[in-house]
Amino acid sequence: MTSKVAFRVLQSLGLLLCLIFSLAAPSFAQQTDPKPLIDALSKADFGEAEKLIGQLAATGDARLVPALNAFSEGDLYFRKSDNLVFIGKAAGSNYELTDPVTGASAGQTAKNAVTKIKINNSLRRVIRSAMGGLTLLSPDRGVRLQAADAVLRSPSAENLELLETAISKETDGEVKARMVEARAVSLLSSDRSIDEKRTAIQTIKNYGGRNAIGILMGASAGLDPSLKGDVDAAIASIESGQRLWDIGQNVWYGVSLGSVLLLAAIGLAITFGVMGIINMAHGEMVMLGAYSTFVVQQLIRDHAPGLFDWSLAIALPVAFLVTGAVGLVVERGVIRFLYGRPLETLLATWGVSLILQQTIRSIFGPTNQEVGNPSWMSGSFPVGGMTITWNRMWIIAFSLSIFVALLVVMKKSSFGLNMRAVTQNRRMASSMGIKTPWVDAFTFALGSGIAGIAGVALSQIDNVSPNLGQSYIIDSFMVVVFGGVGNLWGTLVGALSLGVLNKFLEPSVGAVLGKILVLVLIILFIQKRPRGLFALKGRAVEA
Amino acid sequence: MISGFVFRALEGRIVAAVGILLGIGILVPALNLLTPPDSAIHIPTYAMALFGKYLCYALLALALDLVWGYCGILSLGHGAFFALGGYAMGMYLMRQIGPRGVYGNPILPDFMVFLNYKELPWFWHGFDWFIFAMAMVIVVPGLLAFIFGWFAFRSRVNGVYLSIITQAMTYALLLAFFRNDMGFGGNNGLTDFKDILGFSVQADGTRAVLFFMSALMLSLCLILASAIVRSKFGKVLVGVRDAESRVRFLGFRVENIKLFTFVVSAMMAGIAGALFVPQVGIINPGEFAPANSIEVVVWTAVGGRGTLIGPIIGAILVNGGKSFFTGAFPEIWLFALGGLFIAVTLFLPKGIVGTIQHGLKARHALKAAADAEKGRGDATTVAQAQAAE
Amino acid sequence: MNMISETRQKSLLYLENVSVSFDGFKALNSLSFVVEPGELRAIIGPNGAGKTTMMDIITGKTRPDTGTVLFEDTIDLTKRDEADIAQLGIGRKFQKPTVFESHTVWDNLELALNRSRGVFATLFYTLSAEDKARIEEILETIRMTHRKNEYAANLSHGQKQWLEIGMLLAQEPKLLLVDEPVAGMTDAETAETAVLLKEIAKTRSVVVVEHDMGFIRELGVKVTCLAEGSVLAEGSIDFVSNDPKVIENYLGR
């Protein structure tokens, strides 16, 4: 009851506001019917079309958004018989026509009865900013924010007045800030006074960030020469502030890459580091984890779409069990016959990896599978001059928690105790009644299961294809070897430092060369310290 | 001294293998060139090219066997040496195109014109000269092997660690050669070759000669490998494989032994790559892919590592199987290859030839035991005599 | 001071204050130990006393943390690697017999022969009549002439020990380090080994590590007892086995 009442009140308030605006803003005063403007597009060349779009934007009529959108997508047609404009969607050999303003259906028509209205990229730009203007007044906060962003990306003086009205009406702090920034940017290309522009430059400077530099540089050409000093000072000031943030951002990227490496390598730290098994199928375990996620999401989409945001949480145990089980089978079926023959293990597990890859390829096909991001994984937020995306944020948190969990299992659980006993002194462990074969099998399964869990996380940032694992296997081995075999902390430090190193090399030498350099550095490093950063000394490791 | 070295190599089995290889090297081209296409015994050119490719792979496997089978170094990066040899040959062939490229530039290969190179990069100079290019075919892989091995063996990087860093080496090269600004044609590699020493690479006659050369080089390398393996050095090599520290404590410099073998092996791989390229008509960074190098390991394992004939047989069998499967049941090939990896390591660790040889060795042991039985009498007397002293 | 320099002049092997630790565990603790030219010396001590570690240090396998290790009074062994030290004339038999199993007995000896060990020298090596005679002589000494064409893999444990000793002879070392040579041998084999070692010690210095007291007694030489990484007692077997510290640390257990 109450909500309904509240809604009514809001609605009338909105109407009232609109009325006030239409009085206050001159462009709103002529509440023209947009239909003739749209129909005029049928005969307009690109130049005229641009003007028409400007006029459409000036109507402030939010109903025009779909039409503009369709125009930009190339879905706007005019009927040859009467030159009326419609939004058209292909329906078999016909077009399904809808009214561009009201959205009412206008029936179907043969394809050759209509002509597409031509569009080019400069028009698309104009359309984008026009739509930005139209949606700035939307009652939906998200839409307004997007609109402000759109204006920011392609500022135009035409939006200026609209922006100003929108700002005066805006109550949400973040949206308002974005609009103020967009206004300042738009103002630079307008014919406003030099003083106003000077303040705008200050405003932009205060927002800072990489974009601001780009905006100022772009705008400076068209600006009055007397403003040049202001622009340069602003750019310099942003840059000096930005430098620190850049380093921070690089560290962040590095840590984020490092956490991906950690995820990929941590299962290997167990199978290779603790058990000494060269598991070349490790990457495929990661891949199986990613496909488990895919299958879980498919099932959720089909049967319980409401649970989609939970899909990753559901996929975690599934992936762990699936890959753990595969690991168990591989250990019992192949690896256990090869203990003490590491090079043979390497070959046999490579064979396993080929079989797993081909199995997945036969079932799901060779192409990438679409794995969705739940809403809480998408988007980003700014921290000072850096941008932090949610998915990276979660992946870092996730890999660290897996690391901690594993550490606890190894140190505290009785299974961890048995595991360490077996790896340190197999004979004594078995004479104390530990069933060493099963400890081996379950340790391997644990390592594989963790690789599967890593696959769940990696499915969020990488292409899920049968080759997924291949791209991680070499990096994972590098991390484990670099960090020091048999030492989980070494793996952590190894992963993070390789990640950061990679990201710091990238800007100066490029991504590929950076990666090559890191590989070469590791190769050299292994020569110096064949047992890695945190090497265990002693006979046990030499044997 | 040298003659003894070579003479030792020519043990019965090796002579037979060389005979067969050279026989094939002459017979196949002859059947290709001299018989009419509709004849029952005619060998079509594509089949000759395919088999020529197998011979190159066999040489690559032989090279790997020398380091893995005899010295215990499992290199997962031998594909890199093969590819480098191939690139050296490819560069020669590119320079031979001359002004016949799409862009008609007499100096710059097409891809350089396309990428706006103004002049030939310094490392391309000299490759228009056949002798120089052929020298590079062995020098470049040899040099890489030398530098890599010099560091690795000196610091005693061993076993799986060595395998992993050899894999990293070929992976780094893969990434490097994919870059356009490396000056090796990036992604597309080197291709569209026209002629070699003035003869068209497409001509049946040229292909026949290339086929023969593959068989000949394989034979020569087999003899060389056999000479190495049967020398005292070869015995030390096996010693390094089985009991490295014993060799060290006998006063041998294990790092030099490994380095020499690794370099010789890399050079053989380079030769294999150089013969491969004109026969398949292309070399691209894909040859550096770590998976390729691992596949070589399985050829060697199937045939029998630590036997010289084994890897040759293994390479031909597995690749024959691959050609058959990928043609007939492409889906199954990876299953078959994966299964082969597992089956060989579990059930046939000595490979085909190794298992046969093992049987022969067992017979030898029986005979030796019988001899010993005969000699036992005088041995005890010696012992008694010495104890009495 | 004076005393030390005098001992140093005569010694073949000289260790002073050698310490080494692994991850904080002191395997050798200020060990001092001297071997004279032509001496046959026995070393006893409980498991983990550091006997094998001492050999590792002498042969360059392990670097000491502190201490002096000199060969023939002048050569600093801590600066050399295994191959160097072997070429200087120190041979070593491992605790676990280590021979080349996929070679014949003959080939094992041929490899060990003290000839130029460079890559090219071995590539072009051909067996000379002199080398052949030498190998045959060693075969006689280790009583394996009748098994010369056998693969080493097919030898019994005791025979492998002997073959390894033969390989050391072929190396013609000035000093022979022998780690537990009679472990796993029958009594008869043990007795024969004692004879063999005494025979060998006529022409060179030998250091034998052994647990078997009977065997040590049979050798009848000076004995050094190690415990916890340093020397506990040194002297004749009767003297050492009556030392209360030795009884408490080793024999009593």
Ligand SMILES: Nc1ncnc2c1ncn2[C@@H]1O[C@H](COP(=O)(O)OP(=O)(O)O)[C@@H](O)[C@H]1O
């Ligand atoms: N490389 C090494 N790493 C770690 N510990 C070692 C190493 N070498 C020896 N030790 C330790 O030093 C001690 C002495 O060992 P060792 O010399 O083999 O004794 P012994 O031969 O007298 O039985 C043992 O406790 C052993 O565990």
Ligand SMILES: [Mg+2]
């Ligand atoms: Mg010992």
